[in-house]
Amino acid sequence: MTAPPPPQKLDMFGVIQHIQGDAPWGSVLDAGTGVRSARWISGLPSSRWTAVSADPDHLKLTEAAVATARRPQDRLVLGNWQDPALLAGESHDTVLAEYLLGAVESYAPYFQSDLFARLRPLVGGRLYVVGVDPYVNGVVTDETGALVQAIGRLRDACALLAGVMPYREYPAEWVIQRLEQVGLRIVFARRFPNIYDRPWVKRQLDDSRRLVDLINDPAVAQALTGQIEALFQRAEDLLGRLGGLAHGHDYVIAAVTG
């Protein structure tokens, strides 16, 4: 008998394409870019796209990933939304904030409440927000949830001890309130069950190892390395049995100007 296929997480870009339907994409702004979202927007029938990142290394990787798909009118821009001059006076038909909100803590701490007011003048037609509900805290009663939390907590602890600001996620309701406060009308809001896969676990634990290298207390660093390896073994065991770690939700919110 063959094993059932591992559970798959729904593709959030597919959800957005479904919401968009036949409406034209026009000029597209990827307000928090990365390899995945830049690849996706560069495949859309847009008139032009602009991709923004506050992180020069991230932007370089992204630029390389879309080098062949990029047209002369497409731009990658290094900048921080805290800077009032960034893309000042521009308007884009479609704006994407894909896992941007959670990352703001690392690049512009305490700016989250102002983020959507800052992006509002740039939204010519529609804004799509993709995010993840906070998943590191809260009561869990299942083994997979406990493991995902433990991995997230260890990664965040390593970041703090290394002097790096960890990501901070916000719930969908918080985002909806902020969007309405800046005069946008919500036309779609839905949660989707999250399933964390092996590459996600590997990314979190690799990041944790890199962060441990920045901690200058050898005893603490050694203890954390032991924790990382223990969580890796626990994850291997559960992933081997279940194929994926179901825990929490992602969300997609679409808001329009009219």
Ligand SMILES: C[S@@+](CC[C@H](N)C(=O)[O-])C[C@H]1O[C@@H](n2cnc3c(N)ncnc32)[C@H](O)[C@@H]1O
């Ligand atoms: C987690 S990544 C987003 C994921 C990305 N969409 C992808 O496909 O991988 C967060 C992005 O938002 C950017 N970002 C975070 N805070 C920012 C800010 N204050 N201003 C501009 N960009 C910011 C980061 O530099 C990074 O490019």
